[in-house]
Amino acid sequence: MTAESIPTLERSSSLVARIDEALARSMESFCRVSGSSTPEMLDLVNALTRVTSAGGKRIRPQLFYWGYRAGGEADRPEIIELATAIELFHVFALVHDDLMDLADTRRGVPTAHKQLAALHRERGWNGDAEHFGVSAGILAGDALCIWADMTISQNPPPNGRAEPFRRAYDEMRLELISGQYLDIATGGSGDTSMTSALRLARLKSGNYSVSMPLRLGALAGGVDQDTVRGFEAFGTVLGEAFQMHDDVLGVFGSAAEVGKPVGEDIRQGKRTTLIAAALASAPPAVAARLLELLADPELSEAGVAEAKEIITSSGALDEVRGMLRDRVHSAKRTLAGLRLADEVRQALHDLVKIVARSD
Structure with missing residues (x-):
């Protein structure tokens, strides 16, 4: 069965599944690249991965994909990667929005900064756990924003449209x-x-x-x-x-x-x-x-x-x-x-x- 013959709702579900799979692969790569600089960075990556994988309708990457297809271009793997970068940037925005709102949960799981504050308490570290969580949450969001940029650089739009x-x-x-x-x-x-x-x-x-x-x-x-x-x-x-x-x-x-x-x-x-x-x-x-x-x-x-x-x-x-x-x-x-x-x-x-x- 060709992509063109798949019923719309099935096609939409298939697109979200492809985005989710690409997002999971991207976060795995993010973990490898970030962890190579310092193992402690994995604390931030793990918190971000939990928020990223907790759900979401993937509205923004779907809109991006269909905007691209409106030009008559064929589907291609790098477009899914670009769509994933749009979602990564969205998660970055959520992480910082949660910090500004001092929110405890997002998508039904603890927000990134709350996860990191809990980690501080569990390890019995010195200092204020909540302040640590906020500080680490800022860095986590920044790191994800950079990763979205890197994803775009590695998957530029075709035909000189970058x-x-x-x-x-x-x-x-x-x-x-x-x-x-x-x-x-x-x-x-x-x-x-x-x-x-x-x-x-x-x-x-x-x-x-x-x-x-x-x-x-x-x-x-x-x-x-x-x-x-x-x-x-x-x-x-x-x-x-x-x-x-x-x-x-x-x-x-x-x-x-x-x-x-x-x-x-x-x-x-x-x-x-x-x-x-x-x-x-x-x-x-x-x-x-x-x-x-x-x-x-x-x-x-x-x-x-x-x-x-x-x-x-x-x-x-x-x-x-x-x-x-x-x-x-x-x-x-x-x-x-x-x-x-x-x-x-x-x-x-x-x-x-x-x-x-x-x-």
């Missing part, structure tokens, strides 16, 4: 840093507007999760500029939908769905689209109460439940869900207007459902 690909990849990395800084700065500045929340959704997550992986794949595959622009429009609205769904899950989902305790967005005072909508719609006294709850990192479960009730009664939950649906419909309309092979169009249509958790 330079535009690398330029766009570097732009993505800088934009992610801008988004992360905006995230912490918004919490400090107290900006609660929907305009700010949407800008954050695009910079911190949406573009980096959807638009840029698709664009990187298109650049690697030599896709024409009209299609690249169409992918950017498709990815922008779908990326916003992706973040909006995460905003909703972060408050109203389950720990199994998000891979970490629910309610942390409230305790951390995240200025999400859900919070922006609630503060704009709730009566002044109620909005003020929600701001009090958001400012409490030690907020009890009862406090989280109170915040959820304010968000629901204000109509914010329904409003954000409506905004999410609008963006999904817009993404589908944009996709329908692009000149793509049926295989690529169907794969991207299926990914819309996965990215936005929407039919």
Whole structure:
């Protein structure tokens, strides 16, 4: 059976399996190369391997792959390796995001810095275990970012496309840093507007999760500029939908769905689209109460439940869900207007459902 004849869902599952296999091989190589400098480096690699192998839908490498295939290029092993580099960079971003959020779990397992802090305690080392974990977590994330770069250098896009690909990849990395800084700065500045929340959704997550992986794949595959622009429009609205769904899950989902305790967005005072909508719609006294709850990192479960009730009664939950649906419909309309092979169009249509958790 040829790749072209495999049904879409089976093909998608097969692609994820190939990415997972390549990712496992990459982490084994990472272990060998890193351990050759000093055996202690294996502590960091082991923590990263556990986070990397704990799951994830591999959305970004899938988008990259189908962006590449949109150019009519044949499948080739080095493209899977490049897709793996996109996922490695994503895990690096998660490791540092967990440090900034002081998160305990990710994808249902201890975060990298918590694993390393536990290692310090188990070995009975001197000094503060938590500080050691944070310090080692920074280094672990940095090492993985470097490994992603090395993977790209060893598997450049074909036909002289390495330079535009690398330029766009570097732009993505800088934009992610801008988004992360905006995230912490918004919490400090107290900006609660929907305009700010949407800008954050695009910079911190949406573009980096959807638009840029698709664009990187298109650049690697030599896709024409009209299609690249169409992918950017498709990815922008779908990326916003992706973040909006995460905003909703972060408050109203389950720990199994998000891979970490629910309610942390409230305790951390995240200025999400859900919070922006609630503060704009709730009566002044109620909005003020929600701001009090958001400012409490030690907020009890009862406090989280109170915040959820304010968000629901204000109509914010329904409003954000409506905004999410609008963006999904817009993404589908944009996709329908692009000149793509049926295989690529169907794969991207299926990914819309996965990215936005929407039919």
